[in-house]
Amino acid sequence: MTKRVFDLLLSSLGLLALAPLLLLIALLIKLDSPGPVMFRQERVGRFGQPFRIHKFRTMRHEPAVQGLQITVGADCRITRVGGFLRASKLDELPQLLDVWLGDMSLVGPRPEVPRYVAHYPAELRDKVLSVRPGITDIASIEYRDESAVLARAADPEQAYIHEVLPHKLALAAQYVDRASIGLDVRLIWRTLLAIVCR
Structure with a gap:
């Protein structure tokens, strides 16, 4: 089974099985705060191609306000429902649609915004962007x-760029070198355990 077939099969099953939960979350978001249910943001995908990622909105809808593109600590913009969605990682579920559309994979390096991709070292950029980004x-x-770690830094964005991002890129490069369906299954299982056992 190829990785794309694996992704397409599991994302289709996931969207069907989780449809009632997705609708419930959408309703809770609408009841909690005004604004759209979905948050869409440009990210950099495979081979450097931009795409718009889907997430459930977890912050107040303030389109005119431009803040940091990372979340730091107990960000005052996060809504009540949004806090729960972030802690449980349920805000990421709409990315199953991105997987189904082919912009993402279930497992792969997390897609970054162009602002931070600009800081990728040249020797790692092509490797990390050679595969589809993952959930x-x-x-x-x-x-x-990560947000709690960055909250302890004097300059969270600089800490992200110079401390967190290089480590993430090293891990992403390791994944690209070892990528397989078996590894994907293990990482999906570890992700579920990390969420459940939090």
Whole structure:
């Protein structure tokens, strides 16, 4: 079975099985705060091609306000329902649609915004962007509390660029070198365990 067939099969089954939950979450978001249910943002995909990622909206809808493109600590923009969705990672579920459309994979390096891709070292950029970005990867498991870590930094964005991002890229490069369906299954299982056992 190829990786694309694996992704297409599981994302289709996931979207069908989780449809009632997705509708419930959408309703809770609408009841909790005004604004769209979905948050869409440009990310850099395979071979550097931009795409718009789908997430459930977890912050107040303030289209005129431009803040950091990373979340730091207990961000005051996060809504009540949004806090729960982030902690449980349920806000990521709409990315099953991105997998189904072919912009993402279930497992692969997490897609970054262009602002941070610009900081990728040349020797790693082509390798990390040679595969479809994923909903989960090794770095997603290791950095589940990334916002809390960045909150302790004097300059969170610089800490992300110079400390967190290089480690994430190293892990992403390791994944590209070892990628297989078996590894994907193990990482999906580890991700589910990390969420359930939090």
